[in-house]
Amino acid sequence: MTAERRIAVVTGSRAEYGLLHRLIGLLHRNPAAALQLVVTGTHLSPAHGLTVREIEEDGFPIAAKVDLELGADDAVGIAAAMGRGLAGFGAAFAQLRPDLVVVLGDRFEMLAAAEAAMLARLPIAHIHGGEASEGQIDEAIRHALTKMAHFHFVAADPYRRRVIQMGEEPARVFNVGAPGLDLLLEEEEVAPERILGTLGIEGEGPLFLVTYHPVTLEERAERDAEALTCALDAFPEARIVFTGVNADTSGYEIEAALQAYVARHPGRAALVTSLGRKRYASVLRAADAVIGNSSSGIIEAPIAGTPTVNIGPRQQGRLRAPSVIDCNAETPTIRDAIARALSGEMRSIAARKETPYGAGGASQRIHDLLLSLPLEGVLMKRFYEMGASA
The missing domain is CATH 3.40.50.2000 (Glycogen Phosphorylase B;)
Structure with a gap:
């Protein structure tokens, strides 16, 4: 590549940071990538352990902090936090001007980040789409993120088929496995x-x-x-x-x-x-x-x-x-x-350590795709009609 690709990775909780850690490290060390780490959610909340300190101790530079000012955990409090997030991500992306925004999972702070990226006309890559968690509001958030995203990194083949079923172009849906497996296979004991x-x-x-x-x-x-x-x-x-x-x-x-x-x-x-x-x-x-x-x-x-x-x-x-x-x-x-x-x-x-989520290495596969996928023209999405081979 002739220039660094600016990749904004959004992290909002201790759990999802663990899943992203390997990918963040790969991007941070690659001269072809300009990592823009955007920290939000419970990372910045004293009541939830202020886990931004772990990110700082890991030596990853933080490009922006979006404080949701988490307080009440009722519907009104969370809606207010999402509103602050939407405004904060909008300002952060305007300053950082990333080439690509990466979000993972199904949390409400990821929805705010994706909404801001969508309004800023930025390509979005979503990790862990196509899954189901039927007892959760997160189910709807995850599928909403799928429809806002332009690239999809899913954890298993049935999830890839489900994302395509939602009208996403098969060529942009990749079964990479679950990045959380890298945490268990590679993390120091x-x-x-x-x-x-x-x-x-x-x-x-x-x-x-x-x-x-x-x-x-x-x-x-x-x-x-x-x-x-x-x-x-x-x-x-x-x-x-x-x-x-x-x-x-x-x-x-x-x-x-x-x-x-x-x-x-x-x-x-x-x-x-x-x-x-x-x-x-x-x-x-x-x-x-x-x-x-x-x-x-x-x-x-x-x-x-x-x-x-x-x-x-x-x-x-x-x-x-x-x-x-x-x-x-x-x-x-x-x-x-x-x-x-x-x-x-x-x-x-x-x-026996049997799992339907691959055998590790998802972070490397996502890293390679983030740096190689063409971004020109990706914002113009068309609804893929089932019936063609996927």
């Missing part, structure tokens, strides 16, 4: 016992990594959190690491319930706003079970060889590895699913 020690967790019982987020299309966060914590009480020897709750509607209710549980179980349970990329990967590998309703249990845990207990409808519709156990958000079924995850049979299944 941190001794799990050292991590647990810093969290004040003792003992030698089974280790649970628990992440539970609101199901945003339902209003039962407090009841679901109680069902989860009551089920965990059935395993009194277990050591439990809870990770922080998303900035979604009713997130504070769930967090309060988890804080109360930790207070009742000193020495064996801890709630961490953000473990950070390396510590999270290490605890995930060491865990006897991943429990909750995070996409990490569906996508990353299987490649780590860790059984997953997936609770409720939040991830309904995603492809499943055989090591994922689904259950509803009731204490008896959660308890039984955890017991099954700890069984020898499920441990043997998980040890």
Whole structure:
């Protein structure tokens, strides 16, 4: 290439930064790319751990910060945050003038970023489109991002077909696999016992990594959190690491319930706003079970060889590895699913590390495509009619 390609990568949470980390590093080190890292969302929120510090410690230059001023987690508060995001991204993109904007997933801050890019007539590349999470508002956001995006990097062939079904040109839809697998396959190991020690967790019982987020299309966060914590009480020897709750509607209710549980179980349970990329990967590998309703249990845990207990409808519709156990958000079924995850049979299944999301290397594939795809004329999208070969 005769000039650097300016690529704006938007990151808004600790989880999605972990998925993007490898790609960000590749772009940062490539002289053919001018990385423009745009940081927003919970990264800039003290209540969510101010995880922008992790980005700074990793040595990646931040081109712009878009503060959503996250406060109330009800519909009005989130709508206000999205409005601030739209204005902030608009100003950032006007200053940075990227050639291409990269967004991942289905969060409301990604919708604000894509809207601003669309209005600025900037090409958009979307990672993890075509998936389903039927218990979430995120489902609609993800599909809206698909229709705004010009290039699509999906994690599996069924998702590629779904994006094409939505009218996207097949030549612009790429099955690259899930970039989160790179985190588990390439990230440096941190001794799990050292991590647990810093969290004040003792003992030698089974280790649970628990992440539970609101199901945003339902209003039962407090009841679901109680069902989860009551089920965990059935395993009194277990050591439990809870990770922080998303900035979604009713997130504070769930967090309060988890804080109360930790207070009742000193020495064996801890709630961490953000473990950070390396510590999270290490605890995930060491865990006897991943429990909750995070996409990490569906996508990353299987490649780590860790059984997953997936609770409720939040991830309904995603492809499943055989090591994922689904259950509803009731204490008896959660308890039984955890017991099954700890069984020898499920441990043997998980040890096979089977996954429908590829075999790693997605970040490199996305990097190469971002630098090679032609951008001229991409803004003029046409609706692709099914019937032609894809």
